[in-house]
Amino acid sequence: MTFILVIEQILNGLQFGIMLFLMAAGLTLIFGVMGLINLAHGSLYMVGAFAAAAVAGLTGSFGLSLIAALAASALAGVIVETVVIRRLYNKDHLDQVLATFALILIFSEGTRWVFGSFPLFLEIPEYLSGPVSLPGGIQYPLYRLALIFAGLLVAAGLMLLIAKTRIGIQIRAGENDREMIAALGVDINKLYTLIFALGAALAGLAGALVGAIQSVQMGMGEPVLILAFVVIVIGGIGSIKGALIGSILVGLTDTLGSVFLPQLFGLFMDTAAATNIGSSLASMAIYILMGVVLIWRPTGLFGARG
Template sequence: MSLILVIEQILNGVQLGVMLFLMAAGLTLIFGVMGLINLAHGSLYMVGAFAAAAVAGVTGSFLLALLAALAAAALAGALIEVTVIRRLYAADHLDQVLATFALILVFSEGVRWLFGSFPLYLDIPPALSGPVTLPGGIEYPLYRLVLIGIGLAVGLGLWWLIERTRLGIRIRAGENDREMIAALGVDISKLYTLVFALGAALAGLAGALVGAIQSVQVGMGEPVLILAFVVIVIGGIGSIRGAFVGALLVGLTETLGGVFLPVFFGLFTDPATATSIGASLASMAIYLLMGAVLVWRPTGLFGVRA
């Protein structure tokens, strides 16, 4: 196995990780501040992807497509928070799971009604298409490098928002003691709507960015949502730093496992069997990683609550 292949797979793992971070950051923010299990978060990812594909098809502008994804997902998130989610804060987690699962069905059928059952395609902008040569003669797709850069920039901006702004102080205070900040005059309802819309916008942005390297179709958000839940369990619920580290671990585990495990089993069995066993274990590797982290640290790597 060549060193170039290993480096390419590491970059693929980082790219997958930063996209999972955009999903997981919004999810852990919503759960940490509101205590809400939101299964519909993957549907907001899908909304962003479809909004981007539709706007790009009409205008031909990828930048406008990204802005449309952010706006559509944030608007959809604020709308469902006001109309549905707000009634679930006092409910137990089972009620939250059932209600947000129903939202998945509503979003799926709504998108199918608007856009049809066939996939849409979002083209990579010409300026970002093609490979770029990295040190060592490695050729890697420019768009995937841009995805990594955007993900890191959004992560840095989110950290600044949470740690260095007045709004961030309110969000962190709401996570620790919502009754106290409400007593101090903070409109907790508006804060919750804003946090939910922010988390939705991050999911929509991830959907739009990934939509350019895969087809945009109904139900595309659910597999990513499962990985996002794994990320926040590994990183620790409510921790943005944990979401980032967990996302990178999951991304690298999935991509490198898909490369190294078939090679490892190929040392002992025939190539067809090695590929089958290696591919199966590679898909399990992230869950094995999650189990190992929970055995060592039940609250996750950066979690503070049991």
């Protein structure tokens, strides 16, 4: 019983972490290359989820809803980048925080205006619903398993893109020296828009995928955004590998903490008090993890030194 529970919770943590990675990867790329802190990344997550829910409601097709999520969030990313974000690259962090905070207000209220205040629901498709039997007699929801695989696939694709392709070389060059790559004849504006759209599409995909196991509602993006920040602080800014490892660490800590900390305290105090203290501590666990990483390595596990 305990063994099965542990495995189940590890898988849940992995699934949560992988979805966080989709958010954190875009954020860390955008910061690494453009030096921009984008609070509105959570809004792009929300746009993806709402686009998926709307298209799924119209067509009933899960595949089409995912394509819609990717397209809508990438498009939103392109529009936002060209209209607002582009003017912020040379401004200081305070201006970036404020402008992207303003974008959150516009996106959130705009969504409420169009879709109303009630949450929407995305259905898990027939072929991905139901449990699947894993070795060791574990029954696990197929959809969550699919999320883990889809996320890992995207992570692998992203790493290949950055390591092997021409675009990837330009992205890495952009992280190291913006002026030099512009001087070498790369259209830096186009590259920035492309990276922003890529990050936006990843966020939108995460929103749509997670939307099927949670409700799709206004303000759904910001808690995930803040967790993605924790991931980036742990992993180190600009590092995709850091984002992946940070995401999985955060996902596992949060999921395992909320299940096992109350049980751990239950070993030496009465159940009610243990549940109370355990769940309070669990809600703080990832921030404590972040604090420990900060004391040990202020620039994150894979961040640039100095």
